[in-house]
Amino acid sequence: MVSVGAKGTAATAGTAARVRRVGVVGLGLIGGSLALRLVARGFDVVAWNHTPRPYGSAERAGVRCAASLADLVAAAPDVIVLCNPLRAMPEILRALAALAEDGALDESVTLTDVGSVKGMVRDQVKAAGLADRYVGAHPMAGNEKSGWDAADPALYDDALWAVTVDEGTSYRRFLDVAELITAGVGDRMIVLDDGTHDRAAALISHMPHVVATALANELTESDDRNVAVALSAGCWRDMTRVALTDPDRTRAMVEEDAANVEALLRSMADRLVAVADLLRGEREQAAESRDADAHTPQAMLDFFADADPFRAYKAAQPGHLAAGDHPRVTVMVSADGWRGELLASARRGEHIVRIDAERTFTALVRSAL
């Protein structure tokens, strides 16, 4: 199905684009949308999917489709992006490792992925012996849908990607992926280590999904459930929305980032018990003093004030500030320290949008907490 034709004309960045042909493994919502986006931006895209069901539609849209993973590799992509479900990752990595062993997968080909956890994927990449060529990536893109039929290149409009690196990551391969994301897909990126990524993802998504489910369970197990749901309004609707999504997918996501989610759940439980203890103390004090106005302790005031930096951050967010309206900075990195220097940039709230030269990046400055 694949014919190794002339390489496409990739969109060019400030540096000469090294990546012109991209292999996409998996044509679901994320992979399919990425393939369509890259085709629209002038890349030569070759894709393989575990079933050829989307191939007719994909080929009409300009995506070359490979009959097998080996055929995709034979098409000699510069970068292969693994967009398969995480549960299929070990098997696909073993197949790629075998192709590398045979010499079919050239040493120059860079491997990346779009998985929502990075530590587990890197462990699997290492187990397959492919760590040398790997750079982790995770686009903040998606919606409630799934599958090729929902694929839409606009899914990547102004999206932020996390790119994860470790001590073994080759700077050349990092640039391949960084260029693909910025000049190629037209998106923003921040550079992290796997641990920072997975802790942050647990904090703003994986752990809250468990909290939302626990809230829903508090309702379903209450004798007052029909009264409570009748009285519920926006607060309840918003705080339980993610409990309505596919529970198997949520459970898998939580289990894939288990250590971080576990620690955050214990921390959240401690916070809730601390407030419960303060409320009990206030009631006891009010009962003792026969004073209807309970005295609010400083710790209770502190609990509510501790969220002030987040309130200030949200208040400072412009509704829809165009990318061009953010201040820009130049981020220069050293040959030895680039990983830590780019992580520090991410921690300052900078989003890289362009590679200007070998070690010089342009970043948008977002407000920080």
Next chain:
Amino acid sequence: MVSVGAKGTAATAGTAARVRRVGVVGLGLIGGSLALRLVARGFDVVAWNHTPRPYGSAERAGVRCAASLADLVAAAPDVIVLCNPLRAMPEILRALAALAEDGALDESVTLTDVGSVKGMVRDQVKAAGLADRYVGAHPMAGNEKSGWDAADPALYDDALWAVTVDEGTSYRRFLDVAELITAGVGDRMIVLDDGTHDRAAALISHMPHVVATALANELTESDDRNVAVALSAGCWRDMTRVALTDPDRTRAMVEEDAANVEALLRSMADRLVAVADLLRGEREQAAESRDADAHTPQAMLDFFADADPFRAYKAAQPGHLAAGDHPRVTVMVSADGWRGELLASARRGEHIVRIDAERTFTALVRSAL
């Protein structure tokens, strides 16, 4: 400022309307919107506010404004609705008790309120010696705004009210309030005891506000906060939205329903720790068995399945089913058992929309969990 004129022509229900003149104490968002709504529906509305600031605008809109609480009482309303902030409640109740003592506040006048907690208000009403004439009420209406300038009669469009009663509640006074809400304001209502109301409100609003704040604190106290907020999407936005509202108001709301919130926070903490323990168990088992695929225990599957009735309830909710499209039932109550019979109706998911006769109601049937 008040002239005791001819009574207005109130909208009529299935029964002859007993309530034609309504006193509204407090012209903030909730009280101001109620006053405007009642004027629009043909009631004679007399209002008192702790400052006359809104009076010019209110009088132009048809609301008669009283120079003092005594003047409002002198206008001889059939029902007085306390829409003042809860912190002002004890003082206003003492003033009303003094007016009752003097004979200025007639025994026939029914007292109700719109407070978001019912047990505490009833305790204050009892302390003021006004329990005989009191029926609790709480409209599920409101938005992010406050004050007279934000008042809008549309705030009560298709709103649900909780009406709370206890063993001492007069059936006649209950009907006054029920009729005011259904035929008068044009809304739905459910009838509860204070405890059920306050437990339900803690479950779907007060406790979740604490959870949202704890989530925000988890972010603000994290070293990864700027990375995490950069990666955050809809899940985080929705689950922390209510943490952005006025923290003093949230704290007061939580403290007013302290016992219920305390119990629910401990229950939530237990749920989160249980999931944390399950995640630890899964990791230990995976490490021992050297099996990358951790075996998910039944308890973890159960945690995610326990929310299924809520998922089914939400899936069964029509997007915007018009009131007329819901099935209707007739709810008949006995002279002795009406409180329990109406509570049972609420627990079945029925919303009362009309008083057909002395002890016969029409209710819409909402889907139940």
